[in-house]
Amino acid sequence: MSPNVDQFFEERRSKSRKLAEMGVDPCGAKFVTSSDLAGAREKAEAASIAPASESEISVRLAGRIVAVRAFGKAAFVVLRDRSGDIQAYLRADRLGEAGYAVVKLLDLGDFVGVEGTLGRTKTNEITVFAKSLTFLTKALRPLPEKFHGLSDTDTRFRQRYLDLVANPEVRERFVKRSRLIASLRRRLEERGFIEVETPMMQAIPGGATARPFITHHNALDIDLYMRISPELYLKRLLVGGLDRVFEIGRNFRNEGLSPRHNPEFTMMELYQAYGNLDDMMEITESVVSGIAGELGGGEVQFGGKPVKLASPWPRLDYLSLLAGKAGVDPASEESLRSAAKKAGVDTDGLDKWALMDEVFSNYVEPGLWDACFVCGAPIELTPLCKARPDDPTRAERFEAYAAGMELANAYTELNDPLEQRRRFEEQAGGSSAAETGGKLDEDFLTALEHGMPPAGGLGIGIDRLAMIVLGAETIREVVLFPLLRPRETGAATAETPRSN
RNA sequence: GAGGGCGUAGCUCAGCCUGGUAGAGCAACGGCUUUUUAAGCCGUGGGCCGAGGGUUCGAAUCCCUCCGCCCUCACCA
Numbered sequence: 271m272s273p274n275v276d277q278f279f280e281e282r283r284s285k286s287r288k289l290a291e292m293g294v295d296p297c298g299a300k301f302v303t304s305s306d307l308a309g310a311r312e313k314a315e316a317a318s319i320a321p322a323s324e325s326e327i328s329v330r331l332a333g334r335i336v337a338v339r340a341f342g343k344a345a346f347v348v349l350r351d352r353s354g355d356i357q358a359y360l361r362a363d364r365l366g367e368a369g370y371a372v373v374k375l376l377d378l379g380d381f382v383g384v385e386g387t388l389g390r391t392k393t394n395e396i397t398v399f400a401k402s403l404t405f406l407t408k409a410l411r412p413l414p415e416k417f418h419g420l421s422d423t424d425t426r427f428r429q430r431y432l433d434l435v436a437n438p439e440v441r442e443r444f445v446k447r448s449r450l451i452a453s454l455r456r457r458l459e460e461r462g463f464i465e466v467e468t469p470m471m472q473a474i475p476g477g478a479t480a481r482p483f484i485t486h487h488n489a490l491d492i493d494l495y496m497r498i499s500p501e502l503y504l505k506r507l508l509v510g511g512l513d514r515v516f517e518i519g520r521n522f523r524n525e526g527l528s529p530r531h532n533p534e535f536t537m538m539e540l541y542q543a544y545g546n547l548d549d550m551m552e553i554t555e556s557v558v559s560g561i562a563g564e565l566g567g568g569e570v571q572f573g574g575k576p577v578k579l580a581s582p583w584p585r586l587d588y589l590s591l592l593a594g595k596a597g598v599d600p601a602s603e604e605s606l607r608s609a610a611k612k613a614g615v616d617t618d619g620l621d622k623w624a625l626m627d628e629v630f631s632n633y634v635e636p637g638l639w640d641a642c643f644v645c646g647a648p649i650e651l652t653p654l655c656k657a658r659p660d661d662p663t664r665a666e667r668f669e670a671y672a673a674g675m676e677l678a679n680a681y682t683e684l685n686d687p688l689e690q691r692r693r694f695e696e697q698a699g700g701s702s703a704a705e706t707g708g709k710l711d712e713d714f715l716t717a718l719e720h721g722m723p724p725a726g727g728l729g730i731g732i733d734r735l736a737m738i739v740l741g742a743e744t745i746r747e748v749v750l751f752p753l754l755r756p757r758e759t760g761a762a763t764a765e766t767p768r769s770n
Numbered sequence: 771g772a773g774g775g776c777g778u779a780g781c782u783c784a785g786c787c788u789g790g791u792a793g794a795g796c797a798a799c800g801g802c803u804u805u806u807u808a809a810g811c812c813g814u815g816g817g818c819c820g821a822g823g824g825u826u827c828g829a830a831u832c833c834c835u836c837c838g839c840c841c842u843c844a845c846c847a
Binding site for chain 1: 777779780781782783795796797798799802803804805806807808809815816817837838839840841842843844845846847
């Protein structure tokens with residue numbers, strides 16, 4: 271620890287000891303409040319208090335001190351909680367000698383409770399005129415600077431609590447993410463879906479193709495995989511008669527990090543028996559545009575450019591987009607290969623379908639700015655999806671895009687157990703299955719053989735939805751604790767102050 | 771994994787190109803101050819300049835290696 275941090279720490283410890291000597295617990299106790307800070311503000315506004323006057327409205331409020339402006343025998347402190355900030359005015363003549371002695375020992379970062387009346391100062395600032403101050407908790411380390419806040423991304427992500435305290439817009443963003451998920455849950459429940467939880471540790475990681483994380487269960491002495499998708503378990507529930515199910519939870523993929531990828535990310539997946547792709551479109555449009563309206567006030571900006579999320583979303587054709595936006599002939603492997611090469615893709619060993627996917631994500635995806643559905647991707651890429659009745663080479667599938675990112679993916683689900691087995695076997699021959707030994711999920715196939723009703727299925731990437739709705743350009747701004755390389759243990763030890 | 775950028779006080783940053791031994795604001799400490807809004811005024815302390823090595827009489831500054839973060843690419847149904 272640097273001498274400077276040591277100095278802060280020792281000074282604050284000494285104040286903490288002084289408080290204890292005065293009979294004040296430096297790590298206080300329950301404090302009943304009359305409302306949060308924003309609630310007190312609203313009350314004050316509603317009472318239309320004149321400048322430089324006090325009302326008779328009493329409040330009890332608590333928060334962390336984020337600013338102190340002290341005079342000899344009076345001080346203004348700004349309190350902050352989850353809802354916002356409010357100023358409190360502490361005067362020696364109102365708090366008494368003992369009370370004001372505590373004020374003298376306050377530091378930025380301490381938690382306090384105040385009881386007093388709401389009013390406005392002569393500068394018209396809503397203020398709690400304190401009758402008493404209750405010390406709640408001492409902060410032994412200093413907070414980041416009050417004006418510029420905290421901007422170093424390393425510290426912001428590693429010590430997110432500092433980011434949340436110092437940067438109100440960050441706190442607000444995560445509150446909104448929580449509201450987003452609550453709203454999504456409510457909207458699905460209104461449609462008769464029930465929320466379920468399926469295994470995150472799976473013996474065979476299915477439902478997608480991605481490299482899994484491997485873990486080990488000691489008692490059974492078996493390797494397990496962190497799920498890459500809940501799909502195969504949710505479908506088992508359709509077999510079991512839970513006709514409308516959804517799950518909101520983490521998926522894990524052992525792949526690279528990027529502004530759009532975190533190895534653990536949050537997905538919403540739902541399955542609706544007796545439905546199909548059209549139902550999934552309706553749900554996606556309605557839920558996403560509804561949430562955006564609720565949280566973003568209808569106006570959503572990403573990277574300074576507006577993104578249109580209001581329904582209806584245009585239905586675009588996968589192959590037409592390839593021809594139109596990428597200028598390739600989707601039927602020609604050579605045309606696809608040369609386009610992929612031009613985009614800097616290493617095309618060795620890629621088959622026609624993989625090339626198509628590369629061309630799509632390099633040439634078409636970045637330009638899909640306003641929300642839209644891309645329909646009819648080739649069946650080869652989607653072993654869990656039904657083929658189109660009119661064109662068996664294409665999947666009855668859509669992917670929803672907005673702000674140049676894939677936001678959702680939906681199928682009319684394949685419920686033919688024999689066809690499903692054939693597709694799995696085909697896939698097991700491919701290279702992507704090597705990681706998990708190419709094992710077929712026989713238990714899932716058995717479930718299908720018992721009969722899965724025709725169904726539509728939908729997955730929405732919640733982190734990306736949050737990014738778009740909240741205008742965050744990197745996933746790290748919507749994930750509280752994004753994955754970072756752990757610090758050296760030596761450094762971590764040095765952070766811990768020695769006791770005495 | 772490759773390329774580029776960044777790393778200086780608790781925080782936000784200057785200094786680096788053109789080497790001469792470390793600066794500002796906020797925060798902290800002492801003093802004055804009972805209506806401030808990044809409060810003010812006077813004074814004080816605080817840095818192995820990410821780590822290690824090299825060049826040099828002399829390195830925050832130039833060179834090399836390593837570590838961490840960010841960006842782009844690659845990996846990634």
